[in-house]
């Protein structure tokens with residue numbers, strides 16, 4: 001008999017405009033997984049974004065932006081269940097059940113929470129219990145594999161811990177998931193060479209206005225090697241981005257221009273800007289088509305939510321029975 005299909009699940013917060021770091025670190029690898037044999041569930045974590053209390057119009061706009069970006073970048077709603085977290089309110093029922101099994105100390109030790117407090121944020125209870133909602137997101141769909149960035153590793157450990165605690169207390173009900181952390185996807189550098197992140201204001205947006213994108217690329221920080229001198233592509237932020245987008249031949253050609261000398265960083269930046277424009281042109285076009293069909297995007301999310309809800313309901317029924325609620 002064939003092995004049952006594994007379920008892959010991941011979520012992304014609609015907390016800003018998506019950028020090249022999100023694309024290469026999370027979106028592209030997740031979208032590629034839909035071509036494998038697994039069943040993919042991807043969702044927009046709008047309840048998680050609420051921990052930062054965005055303005056309602058912003059939350060709505062960003063959620064819609066993330067949906068458009070993912071669909072434009074190749075997420076195929078025929079093969080992947082794509083939905084909005086808040087369209088499956090069942091997740092809160094499981095969150096509560098898990099909360100009652102969560103030692104406060106476990107949440108107090110979470111780096112992401114501690115980092116935010118260290119930066120002066122006054123935490124709300126939602127921020128504190130963020131990992132419990134995330135655990136419920138994962139466990140309610142019986143997910144086996146969860147592709148995430150390294151920054152989410154600890155949250156996956158919390159999830160596994162809670163699943164094991166639940167199963168020990170009430171029987172083998174929840175699937176204990178595995179994190180899928182791609183060590184090969186390096187941290188994508190931003191304009192200033194630090195990790196590209198919306199918090200550092202150093203991003204290249206996926207679907208930014210082309211002229212503004214080129215201007216941003218021209219601002220990428222490089223060293224002061226003079227124009228004539230040979231340059232080391234391995235230590236250059238411009239090349240680090242170019243290599244992600246170019247073919248092997250193009251990469252090699254630019255590498256040789258670096259080491260030969262006589263090429264200024266300005267040329268490399270123009271080459272990168274051309275490449276960004278070229279690679280994202282078809283996705284930009286697809287995005288425009290989708291923008292013109294707001295109903296279609298909403299229908300895709302609703303269809304995804306209805307498939308997700310059916311799975312959530314089933315898990316919840318088993319959980320409720322096991323804990324003595326019915």
Ligand code: ADP
Nearest residue numbers: 021022025026148149187188195196197198199
């Ligand atoms: P940001 O740092 O801009 O706030 P998020 O934390 O919302 O981005 O990240 C969403 C997803 O994109 C996560 O899976 C994260 O690992 C990935 N990601 C974000 N920035 C980068 C980057 N610079 N390099 C690689 N992956 C990234």
Ligand code: TRP
Nearest residue numbers: 009010011012013045048134137
């Ligand atoms: N916390 C994740 C992030 O900030 C987003 C997220 C919420 C998530 N729920 C999830 C990721 C469940 C994977 C699985 O990137």
